[in-house]
Amino acid sequence: MLNTLFDTHAHFTGQDAEIRELLDRALENGIGYIMAVGGDETLNDGALRASKIDAGVKVFHALGYDRDQAGRSDLPALEFADAKAIGEIGLDYHYEGASAKAQCELFAAQLEKAREHDLPVIIHTREADDDTLGVLREIPSRGIIHSFTGSPQFCRQLLDLGFMISYSGIVTFRAADNVRESAIIVPDDRILIETDTPYLAPVPMRGKSNEPAFVAYTARFLADLRKTPLDAFAALTTSNALSLLG
Numbered sequence: 001m002l003n004t005l006f007d008t009h010a011h012f013t014g015q016d017a018e019i020r021e022l023l024d025r026a027l028e029n030g031i032g033y034i035m036a037v038g039g040d041e042t043l044n045d046g047a048l049r050a051s052k053i054d055a056g057v058k059v060f061h062a063l064g065y066d067r068d069q070a071g072r073s074d075l076p077a078l079e080f081a082d083a084k085a086i087g088e089i090g091l092d093y094h095y096e097g098a099s100a101k102a103q104c105e106l107f108a109a110q111l112e113k114a115r116e117h118d119l120p121v122i123i124h125t126r127e128a129d130d131d132t133l134g135v136l137r138e139i140p141s142r143g144i145i146h147s148f149t150g151s152p153q154f155c156r157q158l159l160d161l162g163f164m165i166s167y168s169g170i171v172t173f174r175a176a177d178n179v180r181e182s183a184i185i186v187p188d189d190r191i192l193i194e195t196d197t198p199y200l201a202p203v204p205m206r207g208k209s210n211e212p213a214f215v216a217y218t219a220r221f222l223a224d225l226r227k228t229p230l231d232a233f234a235a236l237t238t239s240n241a242l243s244l245l246g
């Protein structure tokens with residue numbers, strides 16, 4: 001399996017030389033494409049820098065403002081000229097942070113930006129099912145629900161809205177039966193894989209700092225779960241990602 005995998009969600013914050021090492025290891029492990037994802041000034045800068053490193057792996061970038069930036073009035077304007085998506089954006093009610101109202105406002109504003117630029121979005125949603133669906137029904141969008149950990153029912157509702165569903169290393173965790181339940185029902189033409197580097201390293205690397213090379217473990221795990229040959233699963237997830245982001 002030669003450089004066919006697409007890690008659709010990685011954050012980069014290190015020096016260029018460190019990022020290059022991660023990209024080199026990704027290439028050695030069969031990864032051909034990476035979506036470098038923003039979310040705040042530091043992550044946006046890292047995503048942009050990663051996309052400029054010539055390392056044999058094709059690195060795209062997404063820029064945006066995540067829920068932690070909600071309520072800020074000093075957000076620098078973003079330049080989407082070369083961006084392939086806006087992200088990550090979305091809602092997270094798990095941690096005490098910005099109010100739901102402020103998060104929804106920023107989320108909606110980023111979705112409007114995506115429409116304006118005709119770009120797909122990369123969405124984070126955690127313990128905010130109703131508001132996520134509410135905002136998305138108000139502002140029809142296309143894109144990815146990243147590191148999906150919700151219920152099969154929530155998954156179906158997002159599929160009905162046209163979204164692709166992306167799975168991180170969480171799907172390999174022992175306690176993640178709920179996540180595996182939804183990963184079985186996603187149609188072949190809507191499923192994606194990701195690392196969410198540097199977080200959420202899959203089994204057997206759990207606890208280590210995650211990196212794009214490790215998406216290979218998640219790919220193998222999901223291919224087994226869905227009873228698909230690994231080559232075929234790699235090909236379909238990559239073609240899904242390229243059709244949306246390429």
Ligand SMILES: [Zn+2]
Binds near residue numbers: 009011037088196
């Ligand atoms: Zn992320």
